[in-house]
Amino acid sequence: xxxxxxxxxxxxxxxxxxxxxxxxxxxxxxxxxxxxxxxxxxxxxxxxxxxxxxxxxxxxxxxxxxxxxxxxxxxxxxxxxxxxxxxxxxxxxxxxxxxxxxxxxxxxxxxxxxxxxxxxxxxxxxxxxxxxxxxxxxxxxxxxxxxxxxxxxxxxxxxxxxxxxxxxxxxxxxxxxxxxxxxxxxxxxxxxxxxxxxxxxxxxxxxxxxxxxxxxxxxxxxxxxxxxxxxxxxxxxxxxxxxxx
Amino acid sequence: xxxxxxxxxxxxxxxxxxxxxxxxxxxxxxxxxxxxxxxxxxxxxxxxxxxxxxxxxxxxxxxxxxxxxxxxxxxxxxxxxxxxxxxxxxxxxxxxxxxxxxxxxxxxxxxxxxxx
Numbered sequence: 001x002x003x004x005x006x007x008x009x010x011x012x013x014x015x016x017x018x019x020x021x022x023x024x025x026x027x028x029x030x031x032x033x034x035x036x037x038x039x040x041x042x043x044x045x046x047x048x049x050x051x052x053x054x055x056x057x058x059x060x061x062x063x064x065x066x067x068x069x070x071x072x073x074x075x076x077x078x079x080x081x082x083x084x085x086x087x088x089x090x091x092x093x094x095x096x097x098x099x100x101x102x103x104x105x106x107x108x109x110x111x112x113x114x115x116x117x118x119x120x121x122x123x124x125x126x127x128x129x130x131x132x133x134x135x136x137x138x139x140x141x142x143x144x145x146x147x148x149x150x151x152x153x154x155x156x157x158x159x160x161x162x163x164x165x166x167x168x169x170x171x172x173x174x175x176x177x178x179x180x181x182x183x184x185x186x187x188x189x190x191x192x193x194x195x196x197x198x199x200x201x202x203x204x205x206x207x208x209x210x211x212x213x214x215x216x217x218x219x220x221x222x223x224x225x226x227x228x229x230x231x232x233x234x235x236x237x238x239x240x241x242x243x244x245x
Numbered sequence: 246x247x248x249x250x251x252x253x254x255x256x257x258x259x260x261x262x263x264x265x266x267x268x269x270x271x272x273x274x275x276x277x278x279x280x281x282x283x284x285x286x287x288x289x290x291x292x293x294x295x296x297x298x299x300x301x302x303x304x305x306x307x308x309x310x311x312x313x314x315x316x317x318x319x320x321x322x323x324x325x326x327x328x329x330x331x332x333x334x335x336x337x338x339x340x341x342x343x344x345x346x347x348x349x350x351x352x353x354x355x356x357x358x359x360x361x
């Protein structure tokens with residue numbers, strides 16, 4: 001393996017979307033898929049043995065949240081970055097080409113730079129909202145970024161709830177921490193754009209984006225390939241003292 | 246901060262309803278809060294929601310509180326919050342709901358209960 005090649009441990013089902021991701025990752029000159037395992041228990045054993053640079057794990061395959069796999073991986077392979085995804089959920093349909101490409105980008109970036117990254121794809125169901133928040137809490141704890149939890153939980157909840165309510169089909173949560181800035185982004189395939197509502201005492205809804213505006217240092221929308229968009233919000237660690245949990 | 250399922254409990258004393266909410270209020274659970282408020286509003290137009298044990302609430306939760314307040318007002322009553330967290334107080338300010346949803350004196354209901 002050349003010196004600058006990063007070793008990938010794939011944790012995923014051996015199905016068609018898994019094979020597609022493996023192929024796409026293998027095409028990257030700076031990545032090498034060193035092993036592929038089908039479950040989280042084997043993943044921890046294998047990570048201990050092969051010490052991968054990046055673990056790319058499909059969270060759709062088993063009970064990833066709740067079995068402490070992130071903590072176990074950190075123990076056995078402290079140098080490894082973990083990229084979470086649920087790629088199988090998007091094997092076809094709108095945005096799938098972008099989705100695979102973006103996931104590969106995330107893995108490449110993650111292997112290249114000292115950045116914490118996580119990506120999670122979620123169905124358009126209300127239960128995705130607490131699921132995303134739970135994962136955020138777990139990751140921020142693991143990344144020792146507890147000061148972000150209160151604000152980031154609200155930002156992510158509002159963004160995921162918007163995607164679940166307004167866009168049919170799955171959405172993806174992307175978390176990045178770099179240079180003291182935490183970025184939460186929600187990618188969906190909807191053509192609609194976020195619309196700030198006028199605040200009114202008697203209005204029932206329309207407050208979500210005002211909360212996002214007030215709690216974030218900045219937020220915005222990125223137009224992506226293949227009809228996708230990302231609504232993102234950033235939090236600066238320096239500003240977190242102002243927010244009371 | 247692990248997500249906590251929402252649980253609600255309703256007490257009615259001296260014509261006043263007190264709703265205890267405990268857990269997280271978001272898009273998934275706000276319907277349950279709405280149901281609890283609806284039940285409370287059926288027995289009283291003066292409803293207090295004790296939110297001390299609400300660890301998380303988002304805009305969908307605020308919407309339900311505003312809806313409940315509107316319902317109570319229609320019959321001449323009101324909906325008030327009791328023991329909001331600093332974060333909830335901040336959210337009420339951000340969304341200008343601090344002028345709509347009154348914060349109840351946390352002794353009110355206890356006094357009413359002890360006099361009954």
